[in-house]
Amino acid sequence: MEQSRPHVGLFIPCYVDQFYPQVGIATLEILEKLNCNVSYPLDQTCCGQPLANSGYERETKESCQQFLNSFLQFDYVVAPTGSCVHHIKERYSKILNAPELQPSLNSKIFELTEFLLDILKVELQGTFRHKVGYHASCHALRGLRLSKSSEVNTAPFDKVKSLFGKVEGLEWSQLQRNDECCGFGGTFSVKEEAISLSMGTDRLTDHYEAGTEILTATDMSCLMHLKGLADKKQSTLPIMHLAEIINQIIS
Amino acid sequence: MSHSKASTDFLRNAEHAKWHDETLWMIREKRDLASQKVPEWENLRTIASSIKEHVLSNLDHLLLEFEANATKNGIQVHWAKDAQEHNQIVLDILKKQSCAQVVKSKSILTEECHLNPFLEKNGIEVIDTDLGERIVQFLHQPPSHIVLPAIHLKKRDISELFHQKLQTEKGNEDPYYLTQAARTHLREKFLKAKVAITGVNFGIAETGEFVVCTNEGNADMGVHLADVHIACMGIEKLIPRRNDLGVFLRLLARSATGQAITNYTSHFRGPEKGKQIHLILVDNGRTEQLGREKFRNSLKCIRCGACMNTCPIYRRSGGFSYQSTVPGPIGSILSPGLDLKKYSSLPFASTLCGSCTDVCPVKINIHEQLYEWRQEITKANPNHAESLSMKLASGIFKSPLAYRISGILMRKLIKNLPDSLIYNPWNVWGKGRKLPETPQESFRNWYLNHRKNEQ
Numbered sequence A: 001m002e003q004s005r006p007h008v009g010l011f012i013p014c015y016v017d018q019f020y021p022q023v024g025i026a027t028l029e030i031l032e033k034l035n036c037n038v039s040y041p042l043d044q045t046c047c048g049q050p051l052a053n054s055g056y057e058r059e060t061k062e063s064c065q066q067f068l069n070s071f072l073q074f075d076y077v078v079a080p081t082g083s084c085v086h087h088i089k090e091r092y093s094k095i096l097n098a099p100e101l102q103p104s105l106n107s108k109i110f111e112l113t114e115f116l117l118d119i120l121k122v123e124l125q126g127t128f129r130h131k132v133g134y135h136a137s138c139h140a141l142r143g144l145r146l147s148k149s150s151e152v153n154t155a156p157f158d159k160v161k162s163l164f165g166k167v168e169g170l171e172w173s174q175l176q177r178n179d180e181c182c183g184f185g186g187t188f189s190v191k192e193e194a195i196s197l198s199m200g201t202d203r204l205t206d207h208y209e210a211g212t213e214i215l216t217a218t219d220m221s222c223l224m225h226l227k228g229l230a231d232k233k234q235s236t237l238p239i240m241h242l243a244e245i246i247n248q249i250i251s
Numbered sequence B: 001m002s003h004s005k006a007s008t009d010f011l012r013n014a015e016h017a018k019w020h021d022e023t024l025w026m027i028r029e030k031r032d033l034a035s036q037k038v039p040e041w042e043n044l045r046t047i048a049s050s051i052k053e054h055v056l057s058n059l060d061h062l063l064l065e066f067e068a069n070a071t072k073n074g075i076q077v078h079w080a081k082d083a084q085e086h087n088q089i090v091l092d093i094l095k096k097q098s099c100a101q102v103v104k105s106k107s108i109l110t111e112e113c114h115l116n117p118f119l120e121k122n123g124i125e126v127i128d129t130d131l132g133e134r135i136v137q138f139l140h141q142p143p144s145h146i147v148l149p150a151i152h153l154k155k156r157d158i159s160e161l162f163h164q165k166l167q168t169e170k171g172n173e174d175p176y177y178l179t180q181a182a183r184t185h186l187r188e189k190f191l192k193a194k195v196a197i198t199g200v201n202f203g204i205a206e207t208g209e210f211v212v213c214t215n216e217g218n219a220d221m222g223v224h225l226a227d228v229h230i231a232c233m234g235i236e237k238l239i240p241r242r243n244d245l246g247v248f249l250r251l252l253a254r255s256a257t258g259q260a261i262t263n264y265t266s267h268f269r270g271p272e273k274g275k276q277i278h279l280i281l282v283d284n285g286r287t288e289q290l291g292r293e294k295f296r297n298s299l300k301c302i303r304c305g306a307c308m309n310t311c312p313i314y315r316r317s318g319g320f321s322y323q324s325t326v327p328g329p330i331g332s333i334l335s336p337g338l339d340l341k342k343y344s345s346l347p348f349a350s351t352l353c354g355s356c357t358d359v360c361p362v363k364i365n366i367h368e369q370l371y372e373w374r375q376e377i378t379k380a381n382p383n384h385a386e387s388l389s390m391k392l393a394s395g396i397f398k399s400p401l402a403y404r405i406s407g408i409l410m411r412k413l414i415k416n417l418p419d420s421l422i423y424n425p426w427n428v429w430g431k432g433r434k435l436p437e438t439p440q441e442s443f444r445n446w447y448l449n450h451r452k453n454e455q
Helices: A014-019 A020-032 A049-071 A085-095 A098-106 A112-120 A136-144 A160-162 A195-212 A220-232 A244-248 B002-010 B013-038 B041-057 B059-072 B085-095 B108-112 B115-121 B131-138 B155-166 B175-192 B218-225 B242-257 B286-290 B296-300 B306-310 B310-318 B326-336 B356-357 B366-380 B384-398 B398-415 B428-434 B443-450
Strands: A009-010 A037-039 A076-080 A109-111 A131-135 A212-215 B076-080 B103-104 B125-128 B194-200 B202-203 B211-216 B230-235 B266-269 B276-282
Touching: A009 A020, A014 A020, A014 B398, A014 B443, A020 A037, A020 A076, A020 A112, A020 A136, A049 A085, A049 B366, A049 B384, A076 A112, A085 A098, A085 A109, A085 A136, A098 A109, A109 B155, A112 A160, A112 A244, A131 A195, A131 A220, A136 B356, A160 B002, A160 B306, A195 A220, A195 B002, A195 B296, A195 B310, A195 B428, A212 A220, A212 A244, A220 B059, A220 B428, B002 B013, B013 B242, B013 B306, B013 B310, B041 B059, B041 B242, B041 B296, B059 B076, B059 B202, B059 B276, B076 B085, B085 B115, B085 B194, B085 B276, B103 B115, B103 B175, B108 B131, B108 B230, B115 B125, B125 B131, B131 B155, B131 B175, B131 B276, B155 B175, B175 B218, B194 B218, B202 B242, B211 B218, B211 B230, B218 B266, B242 B428, B286 B296, B286 B326, B296 B326, B306 B326, B306 B356, B306 B398, B326 B366, B356 B366, B384 B398
Parallel strands: A009 A037, A009 A076, A076 A109, A131 A212, B076 B276, B103 B125, B103 B194, B194 B230, B230 B276
Antiparallel strands: B202 B211, B211 B266
C-alpha cells in the first residue's frame, strides 16, 4: 500500500449492482479522481440486511462472513449507501458474536459522502445549477448520524450538505418535513403496501411543492421507491444519486 | 386482522387519513418547539433514562420501600399479578362501598386490564371523565391514542354524537359549546360518585406518594368529591425520589402535547380524614418483560405518546389498526410480550426509520426493539413459505457464484416479462410503483469490461 494513497474496497449494494450500475460507476470514478487506489472485490454479494430486517438475521451469518472475507483486507470500505453501511456497522459484530470486530467496522467502513468529508477531507468545488431536493434517508440520518435529525435538540449539522457548501448554483429545496421517511423500508414496501405508497406520495408532494428539479439521496433504495411512484403517476421527477451529482461536479 | 389490512382500510378514506396525519404532525411540531426551549433537553433525556434504568434494576426493593411508605401515610396498598386480580380488587372495593356508579379519569392501565367491561358485567356503571375518553366511551370504542383518546374523530363527529347523547343543538360544532355540554353532563356524575378511579403517572418510593397528571382536572374533581380513591399503577411507574420528579415532569407534557407542564399535577400522599385511598400495584406481564434482556427498557415508558405522533405509520393508519391497548411504536414493542401470536404483525408495521427512538423522552431504543421482535416472531411463528425463501436468499448471498447467476436471471426476467405479469395483482410492488428499468449489464460486468483488464 502506498502511504498517501488509501486502498479502498468498493462495496456496491446488490440492488445497485443489478439495477443502477451508473451509481456504482460514479462512485468508483469519484474515488479514482480523488486519488484512491480502488478495488472492487468480485466475490462480494449482499450485506444481508433484507433478510435481517425481515426477522431472519440468523440466516445471514455466512453472508456477513462472506462480506468480511471480501473487505476486511482494505484500508477503507466505501459504499454509495447509508442503509447497508449502517447495517454492517451496527449489527455485524453482534450477528457474528464477535465484539472484537467493532473497532475495524467503525474505522474502516463508510458511506460515500461521509468518507469524502471526514476521511478525504474533500470540499467540493464546481458548479451544479439546479434546485436539488435532498431526501434524508433514515439509516444515513438516524443510523449513521450524517446530519442532525429533527427530533433531537443538539447543534445543527449536516455532513452531506456541507460537502456541497462551496458548489456554485446548487440550491437545496426547502421542505415542509425535512426528514420524514419515504416509506420504502425494504419488505415493508410490499408488506405494508398502502402506507408505503401513502408515505412516498407525501414525500413527492413535498418535493414538487418545494420546486425540486432533481431529487437525490444517499440511498438508491429510497429513490427507487419514489421514482417508481412518480413514474406510475406519470409525473416527471429526475433522480440522481449523490454519487452521480458529485461525479458530475468534480469532472 | 393484520396491521397492513387494517391500515389499508384506514387509508381508503384519503381525506380523513390526510387530516389525521396532519393533526398528529402538528402536535409533533408543537413538541419540537417546546423541547427546543429547554437547552438541556438532551441531558434531561439522558438523566430520565438513567433514573428509569436504576428503577428497573432495583424494582424489587424500591417497590417494597414504596409500599412501606405509602402504608405509613395511610394508603391501602394492594398487589395484583395480572389484569384479572386487578379487576377483582377494584370490584371488591366497590362492593364494600355498595357503589354502583364510579367515575374514572384516564388510565391506560385500566384499559389494558379491560376494567370497564368487567365492572359493567358486574352491574357497575363506569363513567370515563376525561373528555376524549368519555367521547370514545359513548361510541363503545377504545381510545385510539394514549394521550388523545378521540384523535381519530373530527368536530363534526363529536357534534353529532353529543346531539344524540347530550341533546346539544344539531350541527353546532363550536368546541366551547360542546365542551360546556360535556362539563355539565360530567359535573352531575362527579357529584354523585362515591368512588373515583385514577391512573398513576409516577409513584415516589422515598415518600410513598403518587402523582397524577391531567389537563382537565377531572382526576381531582373525581377524587376530592368521592369518599374512596382507587389508584391503579403499573409497577414500572416508580421513581426513587421526589427530587427525580422534576426531570420527568419537564419531559412529559412537552413530549406529549408541547405544553410546558400539564394543567394539573396532583400529588396524593394520604387520605383525608374519614376517606380512603387504595393503591393497586399491577404486574400483568411487566416482570416477564423485565426478564427479557433485549426488551426490558421498554418499561421505561412514561406514556407521553410522542412516538405515536412522530410515527409516519401511526399517523397514516390510526390507533385502531394496531388492535392493542397501547398503539404505535411503543405498543408494538410492548404488546408482543403479552401475546406474541396475536401481535405478530406489529413489529413489521415500521420502516425502522428511528424517529420514535429519537423523540422518546426516556431514550427507549424503540426501533431496535422492533427489529429484535422480528427475530423472535419468525422463530416462534414460522411462516414456512417465507422461511424457505429466506433460506434460499441466504444461500444466494453467501455464495458469490449463486449471487451472480441469480442477478443475471433477475435482470433478464424483469426485462422479458410482459407488463401484465409484472403488474398483476400478486405483484405488490408493481401496483403502485414502476420497476426500475433494467440496465444492459450489472456494475460487476461493467467493471470487468472497463477496469479489471487494467489491473
